[in-house]
Amino acid sequence: MSKPADFLLSVESLGVSFDGFKAVDGFNFYLDRNRVHVIIGPNGAGKTTVLDLICGKTKATSGSIKFKDQEIRGLAEHKIVRAGIGRKFQNPSIYENLTVFENLEISHPKGRGVFGCLMFRRTEEVLGRIRAVAEDVALLELLDTEAGILSHGQKQWLEIGMLLMQDPELLMLDEPVAGMSVREREATAKLIKKISGQRSVIVIEHDMEFVKEIADRVTVMHLGKILAEGSMEHVQADPKVIEVYIGH
Amino acid sequence: MLFKTLFKSRAEFLSYAALTLLLVVVLPVLLPVFRLNLFGKYLTYGFVGVGLVLLWGRCGILSLGQGVFFGIGGYCMAMFLKLEASDPITTKIQSTPGIPDFMDWNQLTHLPFFWEPFKHFPVALLAVVLVPTALAFCLGWAMFQRRVGGVYFAIITQAIALIISLGIDGNQGYTGGRNGITDLRTLLGWDIRSTSAQYILYFACVFFLLLCGLAAKYIINTRMGRVLVAIRDREDRVRFSGYDVALCRTFVFALAALISGVGGAFFVLQVGFMSPSLIGIVPSIEMVIFTAVGGRLSVVGAILGSLIVNLGKTTFSEAIPELWLFLMGGTFIAVVMFFPNGVAGLMEPGGWLSTKLEPFKAMLFGRSGPGSGAGNEVVEVVKNTSVSIAQTTEVTK
Numbered sequence: 144m145s146k147p148a149d150f151l152l153s154v155e156s157l158g159v160s161f162d163g164f165k166a167v168d169g170f171n172f173y174l175d176r177n178r179v180h181v182i183i184g185p186n187g188a189g190k191t192t193v194l195d196l197i198c199g200k201t202k203a204t205s206g207s208i209k210f211k212d213q214e215i216r217g218l219a220e221h222k223i224v225r226a227g228i229g230r231k232f233q234n235p236s237i238y239e240n241l242t243v244f245e246n247l248e249i250s251h252p253k254g255r256g257v258f259g260c261l262m263f264r265r266t267e268e269v270l271g272r273i274r275a276v277a278e279d280v281a282l283l284e285l286l287d288t289e290a291g292i293l294s295h296g297q298k299q300w301l302e303i304g305m306l307l308m309q310d311p312e313l314l315m316l317d318e319p320v321a322g323m324s325v326r327e328r329e330a331t332a333k334l335i336k337k338i339s340g341q342r343s344v345i346v347i348e349h350d351m352e353f354v355k356e357i358a359d360r361v362t363v364m365h366l367g368k369i370l371a372e373g374s375m376e377h378v379q380a381d382p383k384v385i386e387v388y389i390g391h
Numbered sequence: 392m393l394f395k396t397l398f399k400s401r402a403e404f405l406s407y408a409a410l411t412l413l414l415v416v417v418l419p420v421l422l423p424v425f426r427l428n429l430f431g432k433y434l435t436y437g438f439v440g441v442g443l444v445l446l447w448g449r450c451g452i453l454s455l456g457q458g459v460f461f462g463i464g465g466y467c468m469a470m471f472l473k474l475e476a477s478d479p480i481t482t483k484i485q486s487t488p489g490i491p492d493f494m495d496w497n498q499l500t501h502l503p504f505f506w507e508p509f510k511h512f513p514v515a516l517l518a519v520v521l522v523p524t525a526l527a528f529c530l531g532w533a534m535f536q537r538r539v540g541g542v543y544f545a546i547i548t549q550a551i552a553l554i555i556s557l558g559i560d561g562n563q564g565y566t567g568g569r570n571g572i573t574d575l576r577t578l579l580g581w582d583i584r585s586t587s588a589q590y591i592l593y594f595a596c597v598f599f600l601l602l603c604g605l606a607a608k609y610i611i612n613t614r615m616g617r618v619l620v621a622i623r624d625r626e627d628r629v630r631f632s633g634y635d636v637a638l639c640r641t642f643v644f645a646l647a648a649l650i651s652g653v654g655g656a657f658f659v660l661q662v663g664f665m666s667p668s669l670i671g672i673v674p675s676i677e678m679v680i681f682t683a684v685g686g687r688l689s690v691v692g693a694i695l696g697s698l699i700v701n702l703g704k705t706t707f708s709e710a711i712p713e714l715w716l717f718l719m720g721g722t723f724i725a726v727v728m729f730f731p732n733g734v735a736g737l738m739e740p741g742g743w744l745s746t747k748l749e750p751f752k753a754m755l756f757g758r759s760g761p762g763s764g765a766g767n768e769v770v771e772v773v774k775n776t777s778v779s780i781a782q783t784t785e786v787t788k
Contacts, residue, residue: 224630232628254614256638257639
């Protein structure tokens, strides 16, 4: 076990309540570097809410979120992003009116301030990065296509590509293979494996085959709390988990 | 480099060049000075339109209070001109000579403190630019930080327009009240009502308008422009791409105010007065209509819109005054229903006019088909350079 300071992300007794309803309650979560950690659980377990809390979209009512030993709870969303956390949403959230190239370009971390935006130039470095990322997400041939007409799977990949442009140390993917064909799923699993070479990834997913393939560690959530945590085999053998998934 | 940033395609350059030709050559040659001066007045609303293209067209923020910034810019200029017109010799019949006439009527015996700085021309010029910008920055920051947007933002800006116009209206001694600040004659001793002055002011107004237009086009074509569109279409994603959405919105709101303020100053110079009736709710909404009619996505369109609608206003309100308001309302409805991108949208490739002109083009140039946009060229360049980068890395390996 490593010292707390070594964790990339450490979440302690995190909680949020919406008008008295505790969507997430006493949530503890520690993430090492270069790991893929999958959160599973039935609908309404609070998985997406946990991601919302970490990235600042929803404000927590209690607990602490430390990223690289810095408290990030309460920071504005863009500051959390700039600290190095990227977030992919459940529905592909891309700029439909911009081309794939522009989608990736806008995600480049240089020049995010007002004057940075005005002074931003398409340098060799930027172009090289865009090309490299587009290659990773298999969209190289489609750089000048308007993003709105991409297939669903390609939109998912484009959003992952946009996150990769940001070069975050922590990537949070909410259902990255929803609506994908089997072949697309395999490709995505490969991509996530590749990504996790240099950064940590938190994934929310329902597809157990997919989870088995990518997960270093799995957390099972139920009713806003952690039910079990460990390797895939470990949680699958846990009677409480079986109860929740099959019991009713 | 700069050229490519300003004009993404040849068509864009040609339309801006055509507008320049119209304003700089055609109108001054064709029109007598009285009419030209009227067109100069219309063009001052074009400034507001250019600001609205950035604010409303690109960033999706509908402000129904742009008249406020136009008016403040105008008042800053008018205060300087009024003080110049109120020297002790000209105003020696007043009980307190040396102060503006309306102050004297309201029993003021000395110049209010906030009028003092406007004795100096450079200060007044600076105020024309800075006061609207600073006000918009503060208002914008307060609202956008709290994520006030959409209809609520429009309503608040409209309320601000009402408050400011009533505030000016109700403080006659300090602001000239409902009459406004009138009887402005000279600028640093130069008679602004002479024919030559009207020509010079018209050209100065056109120059600054085209300059503001270029600045707006520059912003639209930089990363800032794409971020603004992205905020309009998908605010959350922009936030999670690491941008401060509130700050970007505040920036564009303040910039639109700055441009409107310059327009207000030129209005005062060409028309010779400023009053609260020019900055309240109705004129503020009219400014939005000019922009919608011309095309809220296009700088050239917004400038044309201010010309067309105001020309219509003058013509029809001279001929059939009682019908004018209905006509303007009808135009606005027609724009919203039938051509949402305004006149500029009709002229764009694929728009109504271009499809009508297609056969003629084919006749003239042998074959049809618009030139490929520079956007595609850029992507081409990217592909080529990145291919060559890839090749070099291959070689070095």
